[in-house]
Amino acid sequence: MRLITLFALLLSSLSASAQEPLKSELAPCGTPPGIAPVLRQYAERPQDFVAERSSDTLLVGIQVHLLAKDNGGARISPDRLLDAFCRLNSDFAAAGIRFYFKNNWNLIDSTGWYQHTTIQQGIDMMLANNVPDVLNAYFAANVANNCGYNLPYAGVAIAHGCAGPNDHTWAHEIGHALSLPHPFIGWEGKVYSMSVPTPDTLTYDYTHFHDSLETTVPAPLDTALVEYLDGSNCIIAADLICDTKPDYLSYRWDCDAQGNSLVQQKDPSGATFYSDGTLFMSYSNDVCSNRFSDEQIAIMRTTLQTEKAAWLGIGPPQGDITEMPVLLSPVGGQLSPATGTVLEWEAVPNATRYVLQVSRFTNFLVKELDVTTTGNSYTLGTLLNNINYYWRVRPFNDWYACTELSPYANFKTTIVSAVAEPDTDGWRCYPTLLAPGLPLTLETPASWLNRSGKCMVYDAAGTLVWESNLLISSTKTQLQFNETSRAPGVYRLVYMDDNHIKTQSLVIGQ
Ligand SMILES: [Zn+2]
Numbered sequence: 167m168r169l170i171t172l173f174a175l176l177l178s179s180l181s182a183s184a185q186e187p188l189k190s191e192l193a194p195c196g197t198p199p200g201i202a203p204v205l206r207q208y209a210e211r212p213q214d215f216v217a218e219r220s221s222d223t224l225l226v227g228i229q230v231h232l233l234a235k236d237n238g239g240a241r242i243s244p245d246r247l248l249d250a251f252c253r254l255n256s257d258f259a260a261a262g263i264r265f266y267f268k269n270n271w272n273l274i275d276s277t278g279w280y281q282h283t284t285i286q287q288g289i290d291m292m293l294a295n296n297v298p299d300v301l302n303a304y305f306a307a308n309v310a311n312n313c314g315y316n317l318p319y320a321g322v323a324i325a326h327g328c329a330g331p332n333d334h335t336w337a338h339e340i341g342h343a344l345s346l347p348h349p350f351i352g353w354e355g356k357v358y359s360m361s362v363p364t365p366d367t368l369t370y371d372y373t374h375f376h377d378s379l380e381t382t383v384p385a386p387l388d389t390a391l392v393e394y395l396d397g398s399n400c401i402i403a404a405d406l407i408c409d410t411k412p413d414y415l416s417y418r419w420d421c422d423a424q425g426n427s428l429v430q431q432k433d434p435s436g437a438t439f440y441s442d443g444t445l446f447m448s449y450s451n452d453v454c455s456n457r458f459s460d461e462q463i464a465i466m467r468t469t470l471q472t473e474k475a476a477w478l479g480i481g482p483p484q485g486d487i488t489e490m491p492v493l494l495s496p497v498g499g500q501l502s503p504a505t506g507t508v509l510e511w512e513a514v515p516n517a518t519r520y521v522l523q524v525s526r527f528t529n530f531l532v533k534e535l536d537v538t539t540t541g542n543s544y545t546l547g548t549l550l551n552n553i554n555y556y557w558r559v560r561p562f563n564d565w566y567a568c569t570e571l572s573p574y575a576n577f578k579t580t581i582v583s584a585v586a587e588p589d590t591d592g593w594r595c596y597p598t599l600l601a602p603g604l605p606l607t608l609e610t611p612a613s614w615l616n617r618s619g620k621c622m623v624y625d626a627a628g629t630l631v632w633e634s635n636l637l638i639s640s641t642k643t644q645l646q647f648n649e650t651s652r653a654p655g656v657y658r659l660v661y662m663d664d665n666h667i668k669t670q671s672l673v674i675g676q
Pocket of ligand 1: 194195196197338339342348
């Protein structure tokens with residue numbers, strides 16, 4: 167496994183590529199039908215499960231793995247991942263289950279895994295990269311042509327196209343990982359039809375994973391009883407869970423205003439009903455679903471307290487983040503060096519990390535930089551000269567991601583001098599080629615703060631033409647030397663304090 171310690175990823179172009187499959191092109195879920203061991207225990211004594219349910223919040227560590235192409239491109243944007251993580255925790259809030267990033271995100275560059283079309287490739291990916299004692303979650307452009315799937319022994323996989331801020335695929339797959347089957351278990355790969363008598367039993371194959379929904383049934387390996395509307399067989403039929411009503415719809419379906427299916431179904435006795443689309447574990451559209459049932463919650467919690475106890479972490483959680491970051495520098499179209507511009511923003515209470523985005527466009531559709539960083543400053547590499555750049559940040563921590571990107575600030579790049587880096591003290595002055603009226607910036611190291619100094623500018627004949635006493639109150643000081651237009655020519659700036667003398671040649675163009 168490669169955990170990226172610097173925790174930065176660079177996307178050179180569009181964050182989402184046109185080749186990524188859209189949600190509408192994917193099967194909802196590739197998780198095979200099956201009855202998990204905890205679910206079997208539940209079916210033997212369901213009342214106990216619900217009665218024994220504890221009320222404390224269970225804290226579950228997640229290891230996120232973000233797939234990209236071999237060249238590191240097309241990974242899910244950190245901003246989108248945080249939206250998905252915020253949604254996941256909101257979907258599980260009523261269950262008293264809270265997820266947190268146990269480790270840094272694992273960045274994996276592999277085109278094959280990034281767009282894998284078979285479950286077998288997904289198995290290989292997970293077995294090669296899984297971290298023990300944590301819920302492993304993989305994000306890739308294509309996950310075996312599904313929105314997502316869960317491998318009971320390995321982890322969950324989510325397609326980029328189904329990881330939007332209002333999608334519930336992540337919650338659905340974790341539901342599987344915590345022992346929940348589909349409420350329509352047995353109907354996977356089959357198409358319900360009102361015109362065909364509904365059978366009492368369905369056979370399903372739970373050792374084989376389908377690449378896509380198929381109508382042909384492979385060699386059957388288990389049998390599910392079809393659930394009756396009156397609840398008479400709910401404890402032995404379908405998902406074995408009684409507070410999830412009958413549902414035979416194993417394709418993506420739409421709901422009415424109450425969350426019920428538009429498609430009517432008929433149980434084996436002939437009683438008609440509509441499926442409950444409010445359940446995350448159904449295949450209803452994402453706008454329909456908003457809950458796990460009480461018994462589903464009890465089963466998930468018991469799974470976490472027994473079979474998956476290794477995933478549980480101890481608190482306390484890091485605090486929520488309520489403040490918006492204030493961007494400090496450079497802002498307001500300020501000139502800044504094309505190489506080595508330092509972006510600075512105010513630290514936000516409870517934030518331990520920030521998403522940082524830099525773009526030439528105010529809509530940020532194309533980004534020069536899309537990274538996460540731990541501090542509240544970041545040194546940029548080389549940008550194009552004489553271009554407006556826009557930047558913004560989003561705070562988060564391992565527990566809380568329901569934050570927003572700040573409003574953007576902007577700066578304009580300029581060539582500093584032949585030597586673009588600050589000197590060994592961290593001192594520099596720019597731009598060295600000044601247009602009339604353009605301000606001059608003096609950059610000084612943080613250790614010089616509150617120091618008193620003096621700046622002088624001499625013309626080519628050695629005559630003092632400007633001077634100013636300075637109190638260094640920021641790492642970037644604007645000098646007013648060029649505010650009134652000066653004659654074109656070569657000048658020399660001298661900075662002086664008790665410990666330092668620095669000089670810089672300046673040219674004022676025509
Ligand atoms: Zn599923």
